[in-house]
Amino acid sequence: MYSGNICASMRFQPMPVNLPALPFSAKSASGAAPPPKQTANREREYLRSHEVEKLIQAARKVGRNGNRDAAIILLMFRHGLRTAELVALKWSQVDLRAGYIDIRRAKHGHDSIHPLRAPELRALRQLQRDYPDTQYVFVSERKAPLSTRSIRQIVARAGLLAGIPFPVHPHQLRHACGYYLASCGHDTRAIQDYLGHKNIHHTVRYTQLSPQRFENFWTD
Template sequence: MTNRKYLTASEIERLLDVSRQGSNPERDYCLIRMCFIHGCRVSEINSWLLSDIDLTHNRIFIRRLKNGLSTIHPLYELERDALTAWLNVRARHRHTAKEWLFLSQKGNRLSRQRIYDILRDCGRRAGLDVNAHPHMLRHACGYALADKGMDTRLIQDYLGHRNIQHTVLYTATNAQRFLRAW
């Protein structure tokens, strides 16, 4: 197993594929997709409330921890579809009065440890060469945004970093930024 701190795009796709084959496929798929797309820490994603989501305007409030800058992100089509599927399943259970977005089978807030377990299990089933954990999705988000050519300051805002030094690692190793140098 490698000590790499992020997941590649193909590894994330493999995680998403196997998440659809577990005991809570809609929840787990939605959780992994949204954690990656929004670059969330595990405590940020397990703290999401139903009231943080605005499906009418396709946006979600991201409450950053560790003194990060909270912001509103758009909801993209694939995650909106995943979110809708999870909310439909969630609504069929008797514990729908809970305000947390991601619930356990018993209807409680999904714990940090359970989210780690979900990622580790999906990583094993996907045959990944790394021990997948939620923070790898946050780093994968930063690298994916850099690969798309997003400006460092925009990545900083997107991930909620107060200090740009926490953001430059995503762009410093990106060879794409040199393509137009000559």
């Protein structure tokens, strides 16, 4: 690599060269407006609860790891897990006897402890039987932690098999959790704590689209 001092010390007489006119100059390009943001090809950025159930059923019927893949989708939805949070989940965070799970949030979010209900408890106990003696909850057949890429593939495949009319990605399950809790009329602050949002503005998006806000507008 040559520095500016070296280039400046090279003394030569440049030969005149006739170059074709460029369609734009560096000066004009720097002041140009940025290209418009590409919109997603999905109809919406969240899934409805009945669509999540379809994903779970579809994932359970595929391959040798159907129970594991169904449990992935169930826990991501029920606890609003990001992909990074799911793959980092360890059995030391899960208390099957007391029915609690220690959620450790990524992106400097607020950690919390969530209750585990019967569907999750059954799924987690099945995982312990299928993949014994593992440190991480979700592992491959070789008992290695799943990658975030594997989770994206599992969820996308389930979306195709379930007949969801747009591409499905894991973060839609986190949004599905938020919208579901808001539609049930839960307090915005409680949803914020449940999802681990540092800023409540990230939570308000769910309550803004909740139909519960307008239930009493018409009384007939």
